[in-house]
Amino acid sequence: MSRPPRAREKVLDAFESILLEEGERAATLEAVARRAGVSKGGLLYHFGSRDALDAGLVDRLRLLAADDMAALHDAPEGPIWYYIATSAHVGGPFDRAISAVGRLAHGGNALARGALAELRDAWADAIRPHVRDEAALELVLLLSDGLYVNSALLNDVPSPVPTGEALEALIRLVEGATRA
Amino acid sequence: MSRPPRAREKVLDAFESILLEEGERAATLEAVARRAGVSKGGLLYHFGSRDALDAGLVDRLRLLAADDMAALHDAPEGPIWYYIATSAHVGGPFDRAISAVGRLAHGGNALARGALAELRDAWADAIRPHVRDEAALELVLLLSDGLYVNSALLNDVPSPVPTGEALEALIRLVEGATRA
DNA sequence: GTCTATACTAAGATAGAC
DNA sequence: GTCTATCTTAGTATAGAC
Numbered sequence: 001m002s003r004p005p006r007a008r009e010k011v012l013d014a015f016e017s018i019l020l021e022e023g024e025r026a027a028t029l030e031a032v033a034r035r036a037g038v039s040k041g042g043l044l045y046h047f048g049s050r051d052a053l054d055a056g057l058v059d060r061l062r063l064l065a066a067d068d069m070a071a072l073h074d075a076p077e078g079p080i081w082y083y084i085a086t087s088a089h090v091g092g093p094f095d096r097a098i099s100a101v102g103r104l105a106h107g108g109n110a111l112a113r114g115a116l117a118e119l120r121d122a123w124a125d126a127i128r129p130h131v132r133d134e135a136a137l138e139l140v141l142l143l144s145d146g147l148y149v150n151s152a153l154l155n156d157v158p159s160p161v162p163t164g165e166a167l168e169a170l171i172r173l174v175e176g177a178t179r180a
Numbered sequence: 181m182s183r184p185p186r187a188r189e190k191v192l193d194a195f196e197s198i199l200l201e202e203g204e205r206a207a208t209l210e211a212v213a214r215r216a217g218v219s220k221g222g223l224l225y226h227f228g229s230r231d232a233l234d235a236g237l238v239d240r241l242r243l244l245a246a247d248d249m250a251a252l253h254d255a256p257e258g259p260i261w262y263y264i265a266t267s268a269h270v271g272g273p274f275d276r277a278i279s280a281v282g283r284l285a286h287g288g289n290a291l292a293r294g295a296l297a298e299l300r301d302a303w304a305d306a307i308r309p310h311v312r313d314e315a316a317l318e319l320v321l322l323l324s325d326g327l328y329v330n331s332a333l334l335n336d337v338p339s340p341v342p343t344g345e346a347l348e349a350l351i352r353l354v355e356g357a358t359r360a
Numbered sequence: 361g362t363c364t365a366t367a368c369t370a371a372g373a374t375a376g377a378c
Numbered sequence: 379g380t381c382t383a384t385c386t387t388a389g390t391a392t393a394g395a396c
Contacts, residue, residue: 007361007362021288022287022288023204023286023287023288024203024204024205024286024287025204025205025287026287026288028388028389028390029389029390029391030388030389030390038362038363039362039363039364040363040364040389040390040391041362041363041364041365041391041392041393042361042362042363043362044390044391044392045361045362045363046361048391049390049391050389050390050391103286106203106204106283106286107202107203107204107205107206108201108202108203108206133349134346134349135342135346135349135350135352135353136353138342138346138350139323139350139353139354141326142322142323142326142327142330142350143319143322143323143326144326145325145326145329145330146321146322146323146324146325146326146329147322148329149325149326149328149329150322150325162315162318166314166315166318169313169314169315170315170318170319170322172315173315173316173319173357173358174319174357176357177353177354177356177357178353187379187380208370208371208372209371209372209373210370210371210372218380218381219380219381219382220371220372220373220381220382221373221374221375221380221381221382221383222379222380222381223380224372224373224374225379225380225381226379228373229372229373230371230372230373
């Protein structure tokens with residue numbers, strides 16, 4: 001009856017944070033270990049190599065993606081609203097995992113690319129029944145991607161991401177233009 | 181009457197390619213020099229440090245951005261069409277420079293972040309007169325960002341970026357929803 | 361399960377020859 | 379203007395103590 005291994009999760013949290021705030025290059029084993037509050041050796045007990053650490057983060061993304069897909073299907077405001085609104089709401093565990101795995105994908109990691117491609121396909125399948133055609137589907141998917149890029153990019157640049165009323169106006173516009 | 185320094189440009193081309201295809205982490209001075217067909221020492225003659233190389237790429241982006249802004253203003257199909265269509269048409273020098281500088285921005289480079297923020301502001305100013313309100317402006321800008329993310333991400337994953345007729349349908353949809 | 365110490369490799373940067 | 383050689387530091391990984 002062992003409790004979930006806290007250290008492992010702390011390491012993944014640290015890895016994610018550094019990827020998001022400082023990029024792939026800064027996410028060295030030493031930097032991750034330091035931020036997680038363990039030694040390099042301690043980290044390497046849980047993740048035997050850099051590749052294993054990458055794979056650990058991709059696994060986390062897959063788990064969170066399954067939960068989110070369930071929430072999207074059940075959303076009372078409808079999937080389009082849920083999908084776009086949560087894309088702008090970065091900072092949650094799922095959003096962080098997506099962007100962090102995105103950085104690994106940029107670095108050429110095949111596991112990361114595959115997981116993101118699957119996620120995109122799953123979203124497309126969930127939203128397709130609610131829009132009038134493929135152009136409308138593309139618009140919804142691309143808009144959400146745009147929100148991600150922009151929310152992920154800015155750590156000191158002033159944020160161009162719409163929030164609150166501006167975001168609602170944007171979503172109403174998209175719903176009007178795309179709904180089946 | 182010295183001709184433009186070819187080696188310098190070759191180095192920037194190589195740096196750009198590696199950033200796009202393999203990410204920040206792979207873009208080491210040695211890898212860039214090898215791809216450019218020069219030695220590490222040769223590279224460091226033109227760019228005295230890694231920071232100088234980063235700055236060189238940001239400078240290139242600024243030059244290309246000025247040209248593109250002129251083309252956007254003169255585009256016969258109108259700025260919205262020009263803007264979205266060219267966002268999907270990655271592979272040109274300008275598009276490559278934007279995505280490559282985007283990678284540097286992810287890595288925390290302040291010059292890169294500043295240049296991209298300025299570019300976004302310039303686009304917003306150019307498109308604002310042609311859309312009906314700020315929500316419509318956001319939609320156009322975010323859609324274009326979405327096209328970039330997706331075109332930049334895929335080196336072996338099958339491309340989710342619409343082209344040809346699908347892209348035209350998407351642009352007509354957006355124009356209908358946003359035009360002033 | 362976590363640490364310290366250490367080995368090995370690769371990255372950034374300099375010096376000086378050509 | 380470009381090269382080779384070399385120095386230094388940082389990144390990955392292993393061994394073995396606690």
